[in-house]
Amino acid sequence: MNTADKVCPPPAGRAKSAARLILPRTLVVGLGNGGCKTVAAMARQWKDGPRVVAVNTDGRSLTDAGDLSGLQIGARVIKGLGTGGEPRMGQRAAESDIEAIRGLFREVDVVFLVVCLGGGTGTGAAPLLVEEARKAGALALVFASLPFEFEGKRRMEHARRGLMALHAGADAVICLPNQRLLKLVEDKTNIAAAFQQADEMLARGLKAVWCVISRRGVINLNFEDVSALVHKGNGRCVFACAEGTGPDKVNQVLQAVRAHALLNQGAVLAEAEAFLVSVMGGNDLSLKEVDQLMSGIARIGRAEALTMTGVCCESEWQDRLFVVFLVVEKKDADGLAFVPPQRDDEAHDGPIGAAPDEAAPPEPVARSKITQADLFGKFNQGRFKDVDATVVEGTNLDEPTFKRRGIIIQKVLRNHNN
């Protein structure tokens, strides 16, 4: 098949500079029950992927994770059991084993943290892990799923706060609201399968972004592209995957995009400020098919939207087409993807992990480390770093207003013509 040869020239031919070809040392960390399951699913379907570590408080779930390397945290604090859905306990667990966590991030360039928010370990420990990763000099990219609505208000509330803390700390947060999956699954799908599907969704998104970063594509995208994109949306991103097989695969993908629940039947894409399209195909993927696909996507998206495209060919996708969308969502697309921190609420004045609900902590817990002040301190304060913050009604006014209000702006553009 000679088209394959045309489409897939030797990678060295496209290399901009030899030095930049070095792959970033990537580490995937699954945190909490959900995160561990997701990375386990990912490791199963993806043998030659990056190094994967499962981190959890619950020792049993780590043994279930199979041959993954695991790290149990908080063994001394909570005796190897779970956290009982209490983020404070998760946070304590991470604090008690902070040295081991630091050890994880040694000599790592990019950390993918996979976490299902709403529980104890994931929600409580994630901000600390992100902080440690960044202290170690790594870029922290978080894949977070938000709970289904039926999981209850308490979990949703925990998840929201966790997400807020992650937005403050991580380089980028990509978010999958599980609720949107409801539209995706069949009516008869049992609950275990639905959760598994959610995990697999995250795993796919992760793999997609990893593929983009590891630059094995014919048309390359690198981490800077992804991080520029995610930053453009202030870290507010959703992702979606679409698949097609056979000779009609391009149309199948386009069809799937228009009906995609995660993309709100294509509406998210149509209103997006920017999006990234990563195309994975087999060695049989032709240039014409890519062109057809991209022009189809361009018709769905806004004309002004910033679009980035990557194509990568792998033999395992022979005769199939797998397209991943990373979309910077319009500010209030449907409110599900991102819930802005509600600072007017009294309850939010407490530490992140402090639940306002009736469940009293099992024992006196040390005041959690991440306080509101820390959260506010996370942004770059610029010239106000050495003076008292101007805080009015719980809002730190030193933080740029446009950031707090989620106004998306474009960074400077270099003038290439001079």
Added chain:
Amino acid sequence: MASEPIVAVEIGTSKVCALVGEAREDGHIMVTGIGHCASCGVRKGVITDLEKASACVRTAIQGAEQSGQVEIGKVFLVIAGEHMRSMTSQGSTPVMDVKAGVTQDDMAQVMDIARAVNLSHDRELVHSIPRQYMVDDQLVVSNPDGMRGAKLSLDMLIVHGARNVLTNAVQAARNVGLDVMDMAFSGLCAAMATLTPEQKECGVALIDLGAGTTSYLVYAGGAIALAGVLAVGGDHITNDISLGFSVSLKRAEMLKQEAGALIPDAGTHFQRIAIPAEVGFPACSVAASDLRAVIQARMGETLELIAALFKKQGLTQQLGAGLVLTGGGVHLKGVVPLAERIFDLPCAIGMPVNYSGMASVNEGPEYAAPLGMLRYAVRSGAYRQTESIGWSGFLSKLWGRS
């Protein structure tokens, strides 16, 4: 014959400025000298580096000495910063001689009572301004002298500030051999420079858009009803631009001054604003619409916060003369329509009233505060006996002067 020269110094966040003025007839003030210096060691209106601030004061004073052909030894300080707060205080006293009516003694007595507020140990009283007198609990607007009644009450506005911040400001001036005669709150000074008696009578709000802080002062019902400071100013806009577009603070400041605007402009909406290359920085450009969005978000928020405060205090309905803006922030294009929209009040840029002399000074709304300080100094000089008791007490406590 003109009075002896009066010197007002404002240690601001963006500039330190010294003005020399002379009092003429009818409250007219002639500006005879000016010196200024780009500010160092001041953030949000508060001195963070005493040494640098002192050096700036010295430069400004030297400039003023040269241009005013005077030697400066005594200055009046303009005080800004979020530490300045206002509160109302009431006092009443029985009228000593009911048959003779209210006397000056009674008025002094009630003023002392109303002024004796319990401030915490780290606060210092800066102004105590009589708002309205009441005789036998019936309202008398301004002067109860000679009125008959058994009880005299006074409603006072107390403006107070953090002691250490005030001390630092005084120290910055003393470090370069200057005696501080008095201090006044920047919002009050700006109001004295720009508001007319008619405006004060109708009710007016003054907003001083400074570099480090935004001060506000409200006249309602013929008296000052509210005064305060929000520690958000033009610096925040610069900082937002710098962080938003990843450009240096210097370039951000340049973008703000040269291309900053608050209202959409069809002509420039889709343009990109070029930033010329400098050593180490390649040329680049930002979208005009994005720049405007960043500036508008900040300025809009600042004004909205103040508007919400006015609303909460029930003052918005009492501002017959609307809103007056002063300070360097008024140079942003479109600030007047933005303020009009947010406050739903007519809005104007406040120009210093009844000043003459150096043209560049009395036309610039950014000099409203030091200009007002000159007027304050002239007026308080006349009323020194009643006005400066608490204040000289403070200074003598600090510096052992009589």
